Amino acid sequence: MQATPGQRVRTRFAPSPTGHLHVGGLRTALYNYLYAKNMNGDFIVRIEDTDQARRVEGADKSLLKTLEMTGIVPDESFMHGGNFGPYVQSERLEIYRKYCLQLLERKNAYYCFSTAEELEKNRKLQMKQGMQPKYNRKWLPEDMGGSMPEGEIGKKLEEGVPYVIRMRVPDYISIMFEDMVRGPVEFDSATVDDQVLMKSDGFPTYHFASVVDDHLMEISHVIRGEEWLSSMPKHLLLYEFFGWEPPKVAHLPLLLNPDRSKLSKRQGDVAAEDFINKGYSPEAIVNFVALLGWNEGEGCEREVYSLDELKEKFSLERVGKAGSVFNVEKLGWLEKQYIKGRSREAIISVIKPLLYEELEKKNTDMDVDRIAGDEYLGQVIELMRERVSFEHEFITFSNYFFFDPEKYEEKAVKKRWVADTNEVVGEFITVLEETGDFSADSLEATLKDFVAPRGKKPAFLIHPVRILVSGVGFGPSLYHMLEVLGKETVLRRLRKGIERVSPFSS
RNA sequence: GGCCCCAUGGACUAGUGGUUAGGUCACCACCCUUUCAAGGUGGUAGCACGGGUUCAAAUCCCGUUGGGGUCACCA
Numbered sequence: 001m002q003a004t005p006g007q008r009v010r011t012r013f014a015p016s017p018t019g020h021l022h023v024g025g026l027r028t029a030l031y032n033y034l035y036a037k038n039m040n041g042d043f044i045v046r047i048e049d050t051d052q053a054r055r056v057e058g059a060d061k062s063l064l065k066t067l068e069m070t071g072i073v074p075d076e077s078f079m080h081g082g083n084f085g086p087y088v089q090s091e092r093l094e095i096y097r098k099y100c101l102q103l104l105e106r107k108n109a110y111y112c113f114s115t116a117e118e119l120e121k122n123r124k125l126q127m128k129q130g131m132q133p134k135y136n137r138k139w140l141p142e143d144m145g146g147s148m149p150e151g152e153i154g155k156k157l158e159e160g161v162p163y164v165i166r167m168r169v170p171d172y173i174s175i176m177f178e179d180m181v182r183g184p185v186e187f188d189s190a191t192v193d194d195q196v197l198m199k200s201d202g203f204p205t206y207h208f209a210s211v212v213d214d215h216l217m218e219i220s221h222v223i224r225g226e227e228w229l230s231s232m233p234k235h236l237l238l239y240e241f242f243g244w245e246p247p248k249v250a251h252l253p254l255l256l257n258p259d260r261s262k263l264s265k266r267q268g269d270v271a272a273e274d275f276i277n278k279g280y281s282p283e284a285i286v287n288f289v290a291l292l293g294w295n296e297g298e299g300c301e302r303e304v305y306s307l308d309e310l311k312e313k314f315s316l317e318r319v320g321k322a323g324s325v326f327n328v329e330k331l332g333w334l335e336k337q338y339i340k341g342r343s344r345e346a347i348i349s350v351i352k353p354l355l356y357e358e359l360e361k362k363n364t365d366m367d368v369d370r371i372a373g374d375e376y377l378g379q380v381i382e383l384m385r386e387r388v389s390f391e392h393e394f395i396t397f398s399n400y401f402f403f404d405p406e407k408y409e410e411k412a413v414k415k416r417w418v419a420d421t422n423e424v425v426g427e428f429i430t431v432l433e434e435t436g437d438f439s440a441d442s443l444e445a446t447l448k449d450f451v452a453p454r455g456k457k458p459a460f461l462i463h464p465v466r467i468l469v470s471g472v473g474f475g476p477s478l479y480h481m482l483e484v485l486g487k488e489t490v491l492r493r494l495r496k497g498i499e500r501v502s503p504f505s506s
Numbered sequence: 507g508g509c510c511c512c513a514u515g516g517a518c519u520a521g522u523g524g525u526u527a528g529g530u531c532a533c534c535a536c537c538c539u540u541u542c543a544a545g546g547u548g549g550u551a552g553c554a555c556g557g558g559u560u561c562a563a564a565u566c567c568c569g570u571u572g573g574g575g576u577c578a579c580c581a
Contacts (some may be wrong), residue, residue, distance in 0.1 A: 014581090015581090016580080016581050018580090018581080050580090050581080051579095051580055051581065053580085054580065054581080062560080079519090086552050112579095116578090116579070119578085119579090120578095123577095124577090127507075129507095130508080131507080131508070132507080132508040132509070132577060133508090133577060133578095134577085142539080152571095164579050165541060179511095182511070182512090185510075185511080186510090187509075187510075188509080190509095191508070191509050191510090191577085192509090192577095193577070193578095196578080196579050198579085198580055199579040200513080203579085205578090205579070205580085205581090206580075206581050207581095210581095225575095226511070226512090226574085226576095227575055227576070227581090228508095228574060228575095228576090228581095229510065229511065229575075229576080230509070230510055230511085230575070230576045230577070231576080231577095232510095233557085237579095251511085253511090253512080253574095254574070254575075256574080258516095258517085260574070261573090261574075262574075262575075289519075291519085291530095292518070293518090295518090295519060295520075297520070297521090298520085299520065299521085299528080300529095301519095301520080301529045301530075302529095302530095303518095303529085303530055303531090320519080321512060321513090321575090322511095322512050322513060322573095322574095323511095323512075323574065323575090324517085324518060324519090325517060325518080326517095327517045327518065327531075327532090329517075329531060329532060330517070330518065330530075330531045331531095332531090333530085333531055334531090336544090336561070337576065340544085346508075384543095385543095385544090386532090386543055386545090387542065387543045387544075388543090395541095412541085457540090458540060459540050459541090460540095461540090462540040462541080463540065463541070465540095465543070466540080467541095472541090472542090473541060473542080474541050474542035474543080475541070475542065475543090476541095476542080476543085477540080477541095478540065478541080479540095485530040505543095
């Protein structure tokens with residue numbers, strides 16, 4: 001799909017700095033980014049901080065940081081610069097004031113002195129009557145179709161009574177537009193309220209500021225959540241008042257809670273940071289979130305996409321209309337796919353710091369230089385790669401590669417121990433002491449040779465040895481595990497363990 | 507309640523008039539196997555409902571139902 005010839009594609013993500021980056025916001029940002037990049041255009045981040053009360057200090061920077069962590073890097077923002085700044089709405093107050101004045105002069109907007117209590121009372125009354133709550137246009141001037149005399153308005157203004165400025169929505173006109181994901185949508189202006197444009201504190205409302213900014217910043221496509229669909233008529237009217245050409249719009253389906261309501265806190269994590277902190281990788285999160293509402297289509301059954309591939313393949317036509325439930329299970333599966341494909345070096349760079357953190361917390365009987373070395377970590381990674389769900393589990397889930405077990409999984413002991421287990425293990429220890437070759441193959445042969453004449457199956461020894469050495473009843477191939485741990489560590493753990501574990505100990 | 511949007515298995519989805527309705531996650535069974543994973547094979551499970559249009563409808567139209575969004579001096 002091509003943009004209007006001659007017009008550069010410019011999309012934007014416009015969060016308000018009220019907290020962490022919501023995964024829904026992440027997906028909106030992602031789609032904006034992907035669309036722009038796919039069309040060789042620019043992606044802009046604009047901070048919408050027109051609500052002073054809700055503003056959270058530092059949220060703007062943290063939003064950008066999280067975005068960048070996932071690979072979504074803006075071409076323009078308050079941190080990246082650009083020719084259309086400032087990119088923070090609180091720094092653009094003069095601009096909004098100027099344009100609002102224009103609307104006032106053209107009789108597309110008017111002063112309103114109604115108090116909050118008054119409005120609230122009115123709203124309740126209308127609700128009670130089963131009507132749509134709307135401003136009663138008490139302060140709509142006579143020359144704009146209202147009943148308020150000019151003089152009254154001038155008087156209030158002179159007295160310095162606080163006011164807001166409202167847009168004058170035309171009566172009974174049809175407002176139609178083409179949504180890039182929904183197709184044609186139509187509204188009746190009679191259902192549109194006289195939206196406040198400027199608040200009494202001198203700040204613009206979202207509706208006004210975003211229209212002015214989108215125009216001034218030459219945004220070509222507005223891609224945002226479906227919750228904005230019903231305010232489209234207000235925005236379109238504003239473009240018309242100004243005589244500006246509106247951008248193309250696409251309203252994305254919502255991300256949903258398991259109960260199919262709009263994704264929210266309370267039913268689990270919703271901040272992108274929450275997932276990153278849990279160990280999900282940015283690549284997996286981006287991949288997952290991209291597929292919630294978009295697919296390559298045409299029989300394509302692919303599930304794993306890198307950001308670059310998404311940039312290449314993304315299109316708005318392939319965005320669905322129905323909301324999608326944010327299902328963490330599949331994200332977990334994706335994470336595993338990424339771990340399988342990730343290079344050893346990349347994993348080492350993530351888990352090495354984690355290992356050092358652990359080593360500071362507790363002592364190990366193993367050789368620190370060796371177990372923190374790339375070679376050793378690489379071996380652990382290959383043994384555990386298909387068994388972990390998160391990178392941090394290379395350390396936490398595979399603790400026994402770095403620390404001697406402190407306790408032994410009770411359930412596993414119960415299941416694997418019989419009366420003569422300790423005795424046989426004891427004999428096996430003496431055999432191991434004599435073993436020169438501690439490779440997996442050799443160990444396998446040794447164990448089998450040991451067990452056969454005693455009329456036992458390998459499993460008789462394999463399980464107890466595993467538990468004694470690792471403390472748990474599950475893990476990688478025992479022989480490989482022993483090889484990686486090394487003779488010294490294995491013997492130490494066996495000797496120590498055999499004194500602590502007996503069939504009657506648990 | 508008004509307005510708007512939406513509707514394929516439990517979840518994500520493919521499908522644009524003719525398919526045994528396909529794939530992925532999850533689930534179940536079996537295989538592999540020293541455990542746990544991974545992998546392999548197979549399986550349970552779906553077009554919300556009712557009318558049309560048509561030789562033919564998951565697909566087009568209308569209605570019903572259901573779900574969601576929105577109706578702030580919040581975004």
